[in-house]
Amino acid sequence: MTPVPEGLLFGVAGIPHSCPEDSSLKAVELVQQMGLEALELEFVQGLKMGPETAARIRLAARNHRVKLSAHAPYFINLNAEDRGKRMQSQDLLLNSLRLAAAAGAGDLVFHAGYYGLKSPEETYQNIKNSLKEVLSIARSEKIPARLRLETMGKRKQFGSLDEVLSLCRELDGLLPCLDFAHIFAREGRVNSYRDFLQVIKKVEKKLGRSALKSAHIHISGVKYNQTGELKHLNLQEAEFRFDEWLQALDDAGVAGTIICESPSLETDALMLKNLYHNLKEKRIDSGHQT
Numbered sequence: 281m282t283p284v285p286e287g288l289l290f291g292v293a294g295i296p297h298s299c300p301e302d303s304s305l306k307a308v309e310l311v312q313q314m315g316l317e318a319l320e321l322e323f324v325q326g327l328k329m330g331p332e333t334a335a336r337i338r339l340a341a342r343n344h345r346v347k348l349s350a351h352a353p354y355f356i357n358l359n360a361e362d363r364g365k366r367m368q369s370q371d372l373l374l375n376s377l378r379l380a381a382a383a384g385a386g387d388l389v390f391h392a393g394y395y396g397l398k399s400p401e402e403t404y405q406n407i408k409n410s411l412k413e414v415l416s417i418a419r420s421e422k423i424p425a426r427l428r429l430e431t432m433g434k435r436k437q438f439g440s441l442d443e444v445l446s447l448c449r450e451l452d453g454l455l456p457c458l459d460f461a462h463i464f465a466r467e468g469r470v471n472s473y474r475d476f477l478q479v480i481k482k483v484e485k486k487l488g489r490s491a492l493k494s495a496h497i498h499i500s501g502v503k504y505n506q507t508g509e510l511k512h513l514n515l516q517e518a519e520f521r522f523d524e525w526l527q528a529l530d531d532a533g534v535a536g537t538i539i540c541e542s543p544s545l546e547t548d549a550l551m552l553k554n555l556y557h558n559l560k561e562k563r564i565d566s567g568h569q570t
């Protein structure tokens with residue numbers, strides 16, 4: 281029931297600052313009123329939303345034509361040393377997916393876990409095995425929300441671009457959430473038009489054109505050091521070249537949802553949306569001239 285995007289839709293992670301109440305329901309209305317098109321529900325501190333609230337949010341999103349996604353709790357670790365903790369993480373991921381679907385979210389973004397003392401290869405296998413089970417249950421229950429494995433910004437976290445794309449290629453039903461601030465912070469590179477285009481081409485090569493036509497993307501400014509991401513910044517205060525990034529997305533014909541995670545939330549999301557639509561208009565104008 282969520283609208284199918286033709287280009288990019290812009291939204292925020294969590295409740296906008298200008299929202300008078302700490303309420304996801306109000307946030308859905310407000311997002312539309314302020315001219316945005318998407319909202320990521322934050323389950324990051326746990327699954328506190330009841331089924332009635334979820335149903336109301338689902339309805340509100342449909343009425344206001346807001347595309348919903350959700351973000352799973354931060355404390356999931358599918359590579360935990362302790363088997364009990366790994367199973368708890370699987371349960372939490374599945375319950376997040378069920379709640380996301382109940383609230384009308386088509387996508388659930390999650391962080392898979394940490395390497396801890398294990399090698400990247402062993403971590404990859406552990407996470408793959410855990411996710412296989414989760415995906416199989418999700419399929420058997422026909423949960424109408426997709427799992428989105430996020431590219432992570434800290435080097436101790438599983439989730440380099442290559443790891444995410446390989447796992448998504450291997451596991452049916454798993455899709456990426458491309459966090460470009462994280463990709464940039466993790467490597468300290470990937471910050472030019474050419475770099476962004478390279479990332480996009482890599483996604484296409486590994487996962488096919490369809491992955492670019494229903495992309496789910498996170499963005500913010502970011503402060504980082506040799507360990508990777510330190511904290512999010514507003515785009516104007518950071519070195520991330522968001523204008524070149526947006527140009528690359530547009531030139532490559534990427535469609536889907538952009539979720540802004542800058543501290544300023546809606547201010548940056550609206551700035552990006554305007555910039556994107558200006559690019560599109562320019563393209564139409566120059567098309568008419570030739």
Ligand SMILES: [Zn+2]
Nearest residue numbers: 351389391430
């Ligand atoms: Zn995240």
